[in-house]
Amino acid sequence: MRGLSHGKLGLPLFVAVVLLAGSAAAPSADQSQRARSAARGAAEGAQNDADFAAFVKQATTKPEFLSPLVDHLPRRAGVPTPKEILGYHIGTEKKLTYTTDQFRFFRTLEKALPGRIKTFTVARTEEGRDIVVAFISSEANIKSLEVNRLNMQRLADPRGLPEAEAQKIIAATKPHYHITAGLHSGETNPPESVMELGYRLAVSEEPYIRQIRDNVIVSITPSTDVDGRDRYVDWYYAYKINEAYEGGENYGGPPYWGKYVFHDNNRDINYGVDSLRAHLEWYLNWVPPIWHDVHEAQTLLYTFSGQPPQNANLDPMLYTELPFFATYEVNRMTNYGMPGVWHFGFVDMWSPGYLGFSAANHNGMLRMYEVFNQGGANTKKARLQGSQTTRQWYRPNPAPAGEVDWSIRNSINYAQTGLLTALELTSKFPSMVVENFYKKSANGVAAGLNKPPHGFVIPAGQRDQTQMDRVVNLLRRQGIEVHRASGSLTVKEGTFAAGSYVVKLNQPYGRLAKTLLEKQTYPDPQLNTYDDSAWTMPLANNIEVKTIEDKAILDAAATLLTSDVTTMGAVSGLAQGTFLAVRHNGSLNLITLRYRLKDLAVKSAKAAFKAADAEFPAGSFLVPFSDRARKEIESLGLVATAIPEMPEVEIVDVDLPRVAMYTTWANTEKVGWVRLAFDRFEIPFDLIHKDHVQAGANLRAKYDVIVVPHQTQNGKSVVFEQPKLSRPLPYKKSDEFKSLGMYAETDDVRGGMGLEGVTEFQKFLDAGGLVMTFGVSSYFPAEFGLARGVDAQRPAAGWYAPGPYVQSEILQPAHPVFYGYLGQKTLAVRWADGPLLQAGPPAEFAGFMGSTPERPQVLARYQGGEAGVLSGLMRGADQLRNRPMIVDAPSGKGRVLLFANNPIYRWQTFGEHALVFNTLLFWNDLPTGPAAQPTTTAPPQ
Numbered sequence: 017m018r019g020l021s022h023g024k025l026g027l028p029l030f031v032a033v034v035l036l037a038g039s040a041a042a043p044s045a046d047q048s049q050r051a052r053s054a055a056r057g058a059a060e061g062a063q064n065d066a067d068f069a070a071f072v073k074q075a076t077t078k079p080e081f082l083s084p085l086v087d088h089l090p091r092r093a094g095v096p097t098p099k100e101i102l103g104y105h106i107g108t109e110k111k112l113t114y115t116t117d118q119f120r121f122f123r124t125l126e127k128a129l130p131g132r133i134k135t136f137t138v139a140r141t142e143e144g145r146d147i148v149v150a151f152i153s154s155e156a157n158i159k160s161l162e163v164n165r166l167n168m169q170r171l172a173d174p175r176g177l178p179e180a181e182a183q184k185i186i187a188a189t190k191p192h193y194h195i196t197a198g199l200h201s202g203e204t205n206p207p208e209s210v211m212e213l214g215y216r217l218a219v220s221e222e223p224y225i226r227q228i229r230d231n232v233i234v235s236i237t238p239s240t241d242v243d244g245r246d247r248y249v250d251w252y253y254a255y256k257i258n259e260a261y262e263g264g265e266n267y268g269g270p271p272y273w274g275k276y277v278f279h280d281n282n283r284d285i286n287y288g289v290d291s292l293r294a295h296l297e298w299y300l301n302w303v304p305p306i307w308h309d310v311h312e313a314q315t316l317l318y319t320f321s322g323q324p325p326q327n328a329n330l331d332p333m334l335y336t337e338l339p340f341f342a343t344y345e346v347n348r349m350t351n352y353g354m355p356g357v358w359h360f361g362f363v364d365m366w367s368p369g370y371l372g373f374s375a376a377n378h379n380g381m382l383r384m385y386e387v388f389n390q391g392g393a394n395t396k397k398a399r400l401q402g403s404q405t406t407r408q409w410y411r412p413n414p415a416p417a418g419e420v421d422w423s424i425r426n427s428i429n430y431a432q433t434g435l436l437t438a439l440e441l442t443s444k445f446p447s448m449v450v451e452n453f454y455k456k457s458a459n460g461v462a463a464g465l466n467k468p469p470h471g472f473v474i475p476a477g478q479r480d481q482t483q484m485d486r487v488v489n490l491l492r493r494q495g496i497e498v499h500r501a502s503g504s505l506t507v508k509e510g511t512f513a514a515g516s517y518v519v520k521l522n523q524p525y526g527r528l529a530k531t532l533l534e535k536q537t538y539p540d541p542q543l544n545t546y547d548d549s550a551w552t553m554p555l556a557n558n559i560e561v562k563t564i565e566d567k568a569i570l571d572a573a574a575t576l577l578t579s580d581v582t583t584m585g586a587v588s589g590l591a592q593g594t595f596l597a598v599r600h601n602g603s604l605n606l607i608t609l610r611y612r613l614k615d616l617a618v619k620s621a622k623a624a625f626k627a628a629d630a631e632f633p634a635g636s637f638l639v640p641f642s643d644r645a646r647k648e649i650e651s652l653g654l655v656a657t658a659i660p661e662m663p664e665v666e667i668v669d670v671d672l673p674r675v676a677m678y679t680t681w682a683n684t685e686k687v688g689w690v691r692l693a694f695d696r697f698e699i700p701f702d703l704i705h706k707d708h709v710q711a712g713a714n715l716r717a718k719y720d721v722i723v724v725p726h727q728t729q730n731g732k733s734v735v736f737e738q739p740k741l742s743r744p745l746p747y748k749k750s751d752e753f754k755s756l757g758m759y760a761e762t763d764d765v766r767g768g769m770g771l772e773g774v775t776e777f778q779k780f781l782d783a784g785g786l787v788m789t790f791g792v793s794s795y796f797p798a799e800f801g802l803a804r805g806v807d808a809q810r811p812a813a814g815w816y817a818p819g820p821y822v823q824s825e826i827l828q829p830a831h832p833v834f835y836g837y838l839g840q841k842t843l844a845v846r847w848a849d850g851p852l853l854q855a856g857p858p859a860e861f862a863g864f865m866g867s868t869p870e871r872p873q874v875l876a877r878y879q880g881g882e883a884g885v886l887s888g889l890m891r892g893a894d895q896l897r898n899r900p901m902i903v904d905a906p907s908g909k910g911r912v913l914l915f916a917n918n919p920i921y922r923w924q925t926f927g928e929h930a931l932v933f934n935t936l937l938f939w940n941d942l943p944t945g946p947a948a949q950p951t952t953t954a955p956p957q
């Protein structure tokens with residue numbers, strides 16, 4: 017499926033080329049005539065839809081928000097128009113289209129025009145909906161889609177491809193231009209725009225569109241987050257449709273889009289969400305040289321041109337292609353008189369984690385639009401203001417500042433005009449697009465061959481094989497080739513044991529491997545970036561990866577992995593087993609094992625011990641011997657030894673807590689990542705919210721641990737969320753709105769737990785419960801007095817830290833939270849915008865409390881300062897010096913564990929996950945009272 021076995025394609029490919037030669041490109045249309053002919057909508061043989069022409073004129077709020085490309089709609093005998101399929105013109109006020117209707121739309125067109133449209137169901141979503149891609153091109157191109165795909169695959173991996181043959185393939189291959197809409201469900205116009213676009217491309221006989229059909233293969237994903245689109249449309253029809261033309265209440269959006277995440281579906285760098293991974297796999301199968309992702313924001317259309325900071329590993333040619341396209345679009349749309357079209361000055365080219373970056377990361381090109389709209393489909397008064405209405409070199413004709421009526425049809429006009437323009441440009445230079453893709457792919461191989469580093473090695477024998485396997489599988493997921501050393505291998509950097517993983521960089525995606533594995537050296541500390549400044553995988557995973565400059569690594573004897581690795585665990589000494597001693601080596605699968613064996617009395621050693629000639633670190637499990645336990649240990653990649661009797665160390669029961677996860681309604685996304693991780697590692701929990709912490713909730717009767725993931729902006733917003741409106745906004749399933757009420761239900765998503773809820777949290781703690789807070793949520797216990805003696809402060813001016821990896825110091829390495837870290841003194845963590853904590857004796861008792869159980873313990877702290885920034889950018893790093901990272905604050909009979917870091921951030925910070933899992937496993941075995949050593953840390957003055 018991933019199309020990585022290019023080597024086998026040699027012979028069929030040659031046949032393919034010959035086949036394609038019969039379907040030569042149509043001659044170029046006279047472009048100077050094109051706009052004018054389109055303007056009149058009077059291309060030869062075309063019959064336009066008079067009803068549409070009247071509609072679009074009326075639905076567009078000002079003539080300059082319309083273009084000659086979309087002011088008319090061609091008809092074709094036997095093919096239903098969008099209105100005939102959907103029942104309304106696309107862009108009708110108060111009409112949004114559900115995905116089933118979108119898919120019906122494309123499938124109906126496919127039936128009516130089978131030669132020009134072909135739909136594919138790519139995968140299913142988390143909620144069981146189809147993910148659909150529709151291809152549109154000429155009859156000849158649709159017939160040879162598979163041939164073209166194989167050609168693209170051959171060009172994507174040009175190793176062993178003679179230049180002359182490459183040129184032959186390029187001449188016979190059409191550029192494939194992929195368009196995606198609806199990644200962000202709150203952005204409502206793109207999924208509408210691309211439907212009408214698909215219709216035009218299939219039906220119109222205007223010369224420039226015929227040229228697009230002949231020279232370009234277009235594919236469209238009409239809704240990228242399919243589940244989210246339907247939920248948003250439900251919410252729109254339930255509430256937003258009633259929003260006023262001017263002023264009045266804004267009903268926001270549904271509390272969930274897809275199952276787990278919102279906007280972060282554009283930041284899932286490791287493709288942890290299944291439906292996002294499906295888009296990546298689809299990309300790697302088809303390798304379209306262009307992936308154009310259409311979003312909604314900005315005034316009035318922003319086209320991405322790849323501004324700094326830029327990832328220098330990406331091909332230099334990419335940085336010329338992006339402005340080439342963007343400038344053309346600005347030029348054409350300005351020519352059509354459409355104001356507010358611009359490039360530059362918004363999104364940069366630093367993080368590789370955006371979904372459409374799959375293309376840029378794989379030697380293709382990510383293109384992106386942001387188109388103005390106001391959410392939903394109501395025509396509303398908009399106030400255009402700020403820098404985006406100013407004239408700049410990259411915005412020669414800005415949108416006028418001031419009030420304007422804005423309709424969704426305006427947005428559709430802009431998005432479609434831009435896309436048609438981009439496709440028109442592609443159709444003028446089809447070979448250039450394909451050739452550039454080939455050249456970038458060849459450059460990718462050459463980069464790893466010609467200049468160091470030439471490879472990376474993940475040395476065998478690190479503490480936890482499962483973590484190394486995970487990294488390898490994440491790399492392979494992105495099409496990166498990984499080898500396993502068949503014997504011990506020696507390069508300048510050292511000797512590595514057999515079984516070490518080797519990434520040789522002389523491969524098409526070698527530069528992506530480098531991007532993911534290396535330290536991010538931020539090019540200019542004065543520049544801001546749109547998302548994270550760092551993602552270094554060895555740091556995120558707490559494993560050792562060696563950068564190899566020695567070119568000999570390219571010839572190292574190693575076997576290419578052809579499937580994901582899941583190293584089986586090892587159980588030794590089976591003969592005399594009464595117990596299985598399972599090493600706590602930090603594997604995240606340990607908690608999965610415990611839950612799979614939840615019916616067994618699993619115990620754990622509080623200190624390291626030796627048994628059957630093996631060393632077991634503190635926290636190791638002691639499981640009653642059984643075949644079932646042995647099989648689970650093996651399948652989870654854990655390491656165990658069967659032993660005849662309990663070792664002579666202090667033992668605790670690993671009894672499992674009843675876990676609740678607290679979510680606000682205002683901000684469910686970061687909670688979603690923790691839900692995803694808990695689901696994947698098989699940790700059961702109840703998702704609770706404000707309704708569950710009403711007065712008299714008695715949380716302690718139901719739960720032992722409450723996890724409060726990173727969410728909202730501060731303690732106050734965790735407690736009070738968004739204010740109530742004049743009417744409640746229920747999130748509940750109904751016959752009409754079936755996708756509402758999933759994952760949680762409430763009669764009103766507005767208004768938070770309030771102070772009554774805080775009191776219930778305190779009662780939970782008083783009765784011995786454990787609360788864990790992550791990242792920003794750690795403001796909550798500090799600001800509301802649940803964690804006495806802990807203060808939470810905000811960074812002062814001069815601070816800017818977009819997700820760098822920073823150094824932390826483990827102050828109490830023997831604490832159960834650090835089991836499996838095996839005495840590590842430091843730990844790289846991602847800076848998570850949590851509070852700057854200060855922990856000490858509660859100030860009001862200073863002087864007579866001394867070291868009582870009230871005193872919070874700092875378990876780990878940030879190093880801070882420039883030297884503490886391990887990857888990426890942190891301005892003002894001195895403010896972090898010695899700030900507590902994990903604080904254990906006794907409260908009543910219970911305790912609050914405040915994590916200033918976010919130990920479960922996206923599907924990414926696996927090196928920190930164990931901090932959480934250990935806390936769950938040993939929730940009632942954590943030491944009480946002051947620690948053996950003084951650990952209170954006051955920040956510098």
Ligand SMILES: [Zn+2]
Pocket residue numbers: 200203311312
């Ligand atoms: Zn967006």
